Amino acid sequence: MRNGFVLSLTALTAAILAFAAVEKPTKPSEEYKNLMRSNASLVDLTAGSGNALGRDTNIEARVQAEAGSKTLRELFSDKDYAGLAAGSDKLKANYEKILAFWTDKKGDDGTALAQAGINAATDMHAAVLAKNDKGIAVAQSAIEKTCRDCHTHHRVIVLTDSSFQIRLSSFEAAN
Numbered sequence: 556m557r558n559g560f561v562l563s564l565t566a567l568t569a570a571i572l573a574f575a576a577v578e579k580p581t582k583p584s585e586e587y588k589n590l591m592r593s594n595a596s597l598v599d600l601t602a603g604s605g606n607a608l609g610r611d612t613n614i615e616a617r618v619q620a621e622a623g624s625k626t627l628r629e630l631f632s633d634k635d636y637a638g639l640a641a642g643s644d645k646l647k648a649n650y651e652k653i654l655a656f657w658t659d660k661k662g663d664d665g666t667a668l669a670q671a672g673i674n675a676a677t678d679m680h681a682a683v684l685a686k687n688d689k690g691i692a693v694a695q696s697a698i699e700k701t702c703r704d705c706h707t708h709h710r711v712i713v714l715t716d717s718s719f720q721i722r723l724s725s726f727e728a729a730n
């Protein structure tokens with residue numbers, strides 16, 4: 556009797572997981588896409604390697620930073636602390652909007668990743684003021700991790716036109 560109950564619970568869980576796995580992705584608004592493009596002008600997820608290797612196949616290289624704009628990594632190697640302070644503020648503002656989006660959609664891990672991004676951008680700003688280069692580098696890695704983790708779990712590529720969409724459900728649910 557008890558086993559039967561456990562079995563049917565397992566079946567129910569499996570059904571819910573299967574449903575989560577086939578969630579229909581959501582199209583991003585222009586505003587959301589522009590936020591992401593602004594992120595990409597500050598954080599180059601190809602770490603500058605996009606031009607040399609696999610340029611055409613690297614999805615992170617598809618969005619180009621605006622001409623003349625510098626990424627946080629470039630500002631860091633130029634030791635441009637004023638530029639880094641402004642850049643980390645801009646990134647923090649982007650992450651606050653990303654947080655608002657995921658909070659509204661009740662996407663728990665998207666919310667947590669956006670909050671981690673806010674924290675990392677805040678850490679970067681503090682490290683910049685202290686001219687603490689190690690702290691800046693640590694914050695840069697923490698920022699990039701939030702981008703990659705979110706894309707792995709929440710960014711869906713539409714194969715028919717290579718556009719991106721959003722997978723809202725938490726990734727714990729699909730594992």
Ligand code: HEC
Nearest residue numbers: 583588591594595598618665701702705709710719720721
């Ligand atoms: C909380 C989740 C999340 C975080 C954090 C995040 N992204 Fe995204 N990103 C997405 C989703 C979902 C899409 C797909 C929808 C879209 O294209 O806007 C996307 C799309 C993109 C795109 C393609 C935009 C387009 O033209 O459609 C770029 C570029 C991008 N992200 C860069 C970044 C960078 C750089 C960071 C870190 C600084 C970052 N993202 C952080 C979820 C996230």
